[in-house]
Amino acid sequence: MKKEAVSRRNFLISAGKVAGGAAVGTMLAGCTTSPARTDAKINWDRETDVLIIGSGFAGMAAAVEAKKAGADVLVIEKNTVLGGNSIQCAGNIQLGGGTSTQLAAGIQDTWQRFYNDIFAYGHHRADPELLRAVCQHIVPTHDWFIDLGLNFRRVVTKDEGMTVACSHNAAPGDYPGSRGISQWYVIYKKVKEQGTEILTECKAGELITNADGAVIGAKVTYQGKPMYFKARKAVFLGSGGWKSNVAMRLNWDPRLDEDLAAGGAPFVETSGEMINAAVDIGAGMRDMSFVCEFRFKWGTKIYSSWDPPSIEVVPGGAGVTISAFNNIVLLKNGGVRFVDENAAGAYPQIPFYNAFLNINDKPRNVWAITDAAGAADLKWNLDHLRSPSETAAPYLSPSCVAVANTLEELGAKMGFPGSAVASEIAKYNGFVDARNDADFGKQNMGRKLAAAPYYAVKCQFFAHDQMGGLAVNTKGQILKRSAAYGPAPIPLDQQEVIPHLYGAGESVGGYVGEERGHGKIGLYIAHALLSAPHMAAETPIA
Missing domain, CATH: 3.50.50.60 (FAD/NAD(P)-binding domain)
Structure with a gap:
């Protein structure tokens, strides 16, 4: 090409x-x-x-x-x-109704089922006439893509809101990436x-x-x-x-x-x-x-990477991944907790969206903190965290990453009173010992945050789709x-x-x-x- x-x-x-x-x-x-x-x-x-x-x-x-x-x-x-x-x-397309890709995977489906799931997921607030007309044309849309030369993967997945697997993704072909x-x-x-x-x-x-x-x-x-x-x-x-x-x-x-x-x-x-x-x-x-619906990234200010910007270069991700929040503490302005951290872990993270948006102090300053053991569990690349760069993967912003040997020093780098951060983590560690989060009811708390060095990545909130x-x-x-x-x-x-x-x-x-x-x-x-x-x-x- x-x-x-x-x-x-x-x-x-x-x-x-x-x-x-x-x-x-x-x-x-x-x-x-x-x-x-x-x-x-x-x-x-x-x-x-x-x-x-x-x-x-x-x-x-x-x-x-x-x-x-x-x-x-x-x-x-x-x-x-x-x-x-x-x-x-990302490129996953919900194409329900009984596409040839679904049928080949042994999946039975109808446009009415597809319509019902989308309508229910949107709290029955879509325009019924518009949604119905579009859903009735989804199978022809799938076939239209095939006629254009798109190869669909054989595996069809079931994403949020769907009672039948209908998410189609591209298989390799004469086009960039998937x-x-x-x-x-x-x-x-x-x-x-x-x-x-x-x-x-x-x-x-x-x-x-x-x-x-x-x-x-x-x-x-x-x-x-x-x-x-x-x-x-x-x-x-x-x-x-x-x-x-x-x-x-x-x-x-x-x-x-x-x-x-x-x-x-x-x-x-x-x-x-x-x-x-x-x-x-x-x-x-x-x-x-x-x-809007929202997305958020950790440790970066950009939504996606694309180097160089070209219609034949596949855009990629940015920031560090937090796959689980059992060993993560989230702090807002002032260095205090404000939410059950698990709220940021399962899509759609509506409780976390609201907790973030309802922070009164501006600009909002929210960080995720863990210790050396937590960073290891998350498989973070520590070299990236110690030397963050906005010009190379994973495109971390220096102002959105902090590493320190003490919680007081970490807090200062995050823009918080160091003593407040140390006090809040000590309080959280007490909840871990008691197996009871008396402030926010967090379940499945992991270990205490007590193994230096400590790591923190800032949350960047994004308006994703209207x-x-x-x-x-x-x-x-x-x-x-x-x-x-x-x-x-x-x-x-x-x-x-x-x-x-x-x-x-x-x-x-x-x-x-x-x-x-x-x-x-x-x-x-x-x-x-x-x-x-x-x-x-x-x-x-x-």
């Missing part, structure tokens, strides 16, 4: 274009939108039938099927490298094969409408210049969510402040500008009160905000749409409700595949 790479330094400063494939660009800008405008006196710089904004799973899948349906397609991506958060993800980049890459290769043009360093920020309110294009910034791109049939928002946008997070949950980084950092910024652009022209929203986003129907058409305010409820597919504006993926709400399990990629792609033929069939706007 042809190597398409850019150095870590140049990742943030290079610029370029993809014509059927190559990928370079510039640093992402913040989320800004301006009032939508009509097409009066606009001189269009580019024209196409379908303008796809965003090159992740949803955008690229929609590009493939819109092109196959006969539409001229242009994909634009604001980042320097294609793929967005899709290329960063994570999310594998699934994304087979779609990307198809887009290249179809001859669809892709532009990077091309950031959309404003939707253009005509006098009838139909979306006919977008104002973009391409290679530093403002331009207008016309879409004769449709604009598709595969532009991702808004987890990088601190102000937007705070509007829905005042705890989600700048202490939180965002999933995909530092390579991807999901700042929600196209969600806001759609709202500017009257789009509705779904599930915003649920905001539950909510733009309101859409089963065809992927974005709905008008007014549809949510009538005197009587209207079935989803009868609600009024913003003409010629579509979306799927993380820019959209309604798939999962209040909580989602791993593997939501399948929902996003299935919905994009459903949307594409409708976009291609739109009557062109002159």
Whole structure:
């Protein structure tokens, strides 16, 4: 395969274009939108039938099927490298309903079972019509991947929320690795094969409408210049969510402040500008009160490693792993315990999420402490801890790691009063001796923390995925905000749409409700595949 790479330094400063494939660009800008405008006196710089904004799973899948349906397609991506958060993800896909991979593994399944489990896991808050339509298209989505050349592993696993094993992962093939980049890459290769043009360093920020309110294009910034791109049939928002946008997070949950980084950092910024652009022209929203699900890392400030950033280099992890918390003590600001440490050990760690987010002292300062015996049990590489580096695996941040021969010295390195840390660990050791955690009820406590040297790694909290986003129907058409305010409820597919504006993926709400399990990629792609033929069939706007 042809190597398409850019150095870590140049990742943030290079610029370029993809014509059927190559990928370079510039640093992402913040989320800004301006009032939508009509097409009066606009001189269009580019024209196409379908303008796809965003090159992740949803955008690229929609590009493939819109092109196959006969539409001229242009994909634009604001980042320097294609793929967005899709290329960063772990890559397990929940594809239930009775796929050929499930059947070969002896697993019987139905789309109704798949629907029921997702609906229940989201506390019955997903949009039933939308989720039903997408779940009914999951088996064809599985087959679509096979047609593109993806090999699925024979072993199908059962992840959270599922009563039947349906998590599919990539087996080795003509693509990088076996994570999310594998699934994304087979779609990307198809887009290249179809001859669809892709532009990077091309950031959309404003939707253009005509006098009838139909979306006919977008104002973009391409290679530093403002331009207008016309879409004769449709604009598709595969532009991702808004987890990088601190102000937007705070509007829905005042705890989600700048202490939180965002999933995909530092390579991807999901700042929600196209969600806001759609709202500017009257789009509705779904599930915003649920905001985010979270992840956390230990000893690092970055979510994932990627060296060099390239569509043919598999992104990896960062930080140290804590596989069990029986020999771990968690301390917050001031050097005191604040939670049963086991709450951080089993997904979804909702009690730990709340305990962390509800810390009143800012910035939040949470560390995991163990001793020499605990570090050995966890199989930590002590050389990495003694000499942390942000430029080599496991990408530890010096400010997020502390090693000392005494608890007082360790506390000082963590930014806590050393005497407070020593006192808190002594108290915890007493609980271990008594086999009773009188403060937080921790079960299965291991040994006392008493063997120097002592080790501590700081917790970095990440906004990982939003539950909510733009309101859409089963065809992927974005709905008008007014549809949510009538005197009587209207079935989803009868609600009024913003003409010629579509979306799927993380820019959209309604798939999962209040909580989602791993593997939501399948929902996003299935919905994009459903949307594409409708976009291609739109009557062109002159």
